Amino acid sequence: MTALSDATQAREGDWVEVECKLLDPDDRSKNLPPETAEKPLMMWVKGFAQGEAGMGDEVTIETMTGRAVTGALSAVNPGYFITYGDPIPELTRVGRDLRARLAAYRATEAAEATGGCGCGCGCTPAEGGEC
């Protein structure tokens, strides 16, 4: 999905994307793995339509640098649909666990420094007492 709008027709001046084939498989670099070598090198670029066009029709655009690029209309008002997605279950516990470990370590250090029990519970037991 490259656009939320269901526009299939570009009017002159619309912000659009065009698709171009840069290299046929035979014209590609010779040092490619087979799964790449058998595909054409494709390119997409956005700009302002210089005329009216339907999806897949050839149209010339003026890009942000002022270049004229001609290709097949592939999107009108193209958007960005990247997300964060769901939290990752394998990661959600990391913060809780590490904060607990850090607190336990600091409690032990503090107890050792003040003559505490050193078990990590953070208490300073009375002489002979249990923590």
Add this chain to the structure above:
Amino acid sequence: MATKFDAIMARRGEIMRKALGMDYGEFELSPIAFDYERMMTAHGYSLDDIVGIQTRAGVGNTPLLELRNLTDLVRSISAPGKGARIFVKDEAANLAGAFKDRRASVSIHVAKEKGYEGIIAATSGNYGAAVASQAARNGLKCIICQETFDSRHVGQPEIVEKGRICESYGAEVVQMTVGPELFFHMVELLDVTGYFAASLYSSFGVSGIETLGLEIANEMRALTGADPTHVIVTHAGGGNTTGTARGLKRAGATGTQIVSASVDLSGLHMASDNDFNRKSFTTGHTGFGVPFATWPDRADVPRNAARPLRYMDRYMTVTQGEVFYITEAMAKLEGLERGPAGNTAMTAAVSLAQDLPCEATIVVQETEYTGAGKHHWSQLNFAKQMGVEVRAGDPKGNAPGKVIVIPESIEQIRANDFDVARMRKSYVRNALKNAPEGYAPTADDIAFLAVDTNTDTAAIEAMLTELKGD
């Protein structure tokens, strides 16, 4: 018959010369050696000049933060007396969100001074955002060429986000399917536009990173009274390692160990249409780190300014799952939601710190901005969509492109040492391979190779003898 690809590539030298505004021929000494230091200083800018350029550009002077929570966490799992202090240079605070702003600021300054109308860079990374942002500030036109999609037009979300940010800064973003011919199209565009080539690997870009090493040395002296014992660098094409190390040396921090770190992507092919969307990392990985260290001059400039083997004392690798774990930990423990790729060195630092005494200091020299698409959750959700298994367990079971294993505890994070001696030998083999057939290295060539690999002439002679026998 020559293909369209071959025809442009045959004119590449002439087009690049015009687009870089400098002739690399003047630095060549022999079929193997060239005058690296002369190339690095030919632009005529002193380190002070570059600090001035970057200050005006809104780049640099990022916060250096001590990570006390992470350090204590590491100490909780280290042997008594072990657990180095960990610091981070929050490079995400740069204008476009990464250390790449340092690189871009100098290139754009040069392009503007020399009167170019616009600039072009081929990059799927943060560098695009940096170039686009600096170009916008300087009123230069900007084209960014990206490898974005597989042949089914499925975009890697991190690269789609970087395309978005470049377009937000007003750049023209040319998005392509998988293949090294990205560089072919960049050269073609340089030819038709006459724009400046803002190569990642020019001396302008790499000189811009030297200020990062300089700031680290100065800030650590102010904070701790000494140079850092270790600086750890997320390593891809080599510019980050090279520039940071050069800056540290120029600041007089000659005793600091330079450690490079990459995500292990072994088994995945960088030009494969099938593997492209199964990498989960678009940079900071061994797929760039190893080939660019062992043959830097494969870059888009005749001689690469990024020569990491000159500076790297050690090269560590970590797994994808380990980096995602540390990225999550950094947000929860240190309030730094960054990365993930920029946290590669941070992950290696957690391992390294356990082996060093408490008095040692490790500076992780970068962070990068994050957001939808780039975020570690985005990457893991996308990996699942691409059929990669994500599970908790021992990261030793991580298999790039097949399974990402998220560690179950911090103790499981252990970086591996990559064999730097093997990389040095591989570099020497490539230097010989790229010289005319039968060329015998002279004493000057051997001296050059020794400096370029951070070894000595006896080591190079031993490698040459060994390679003859291969």
